[in-house]
Amino acid sequence: MLIEGPLRISVAEATDGQGWVLVLAFKPEFQALDLPVQGEQFKQYLQGLNGDIERAAADDDHNRAGMLIIQQIVEQLLPHVEAGDLDIAESIIIQIQQNSQVVALTDLLQQT
Numbered sequence: 001m002l003i004e005g006p007l008r009i010s011v012a013e014a015t016d017g018q019g020w021v022l023v024l025a026f027k028p029e030f031q032a033l034d035l036p037v038q039g040e041q042f043k044q045y046l047q048g049l050n051g052d053i054e055r056a057a058a059d060d061d062h063n064r065a066g067m068l069i070i071q072q073i074v075e076q077l078l079p080h081v082e083a084g085d086l087d088i089a090e091s092i093i094i095q096i097q098q099n100s101q102v103v104a105l106t107d108l109l110q111q112t
Helices: 035-055 063-085 100-110
Strands: 007-011 021-024 092-096
Touching: 021 063, 035 063
Parallel strands: none
Antiparallel strands: 007 021, 021 092
């Protein structure tokens, strides 16, 4: 499933060899927007994710699981994006320990 929106999302092996990391970077076009527009677009992105998750077929568990992980992260970031207290020029790196999460995210991102 193609996840379009304000974020570039990738999965990489951790530099210490202990698990994997999820790297989120805000696209330059999003960074260039005014703060209120950023907040509104990020909220719309979350709403789109919610709709995609609801429509995901039951037999597409890996994609759905990956979308749920991204959804949880976006829900946590939304208030910070809306308030402007997040430096969106910096990448966000999240450590992933569970192999099932890595597989779900990798499967999802390979289809984009």
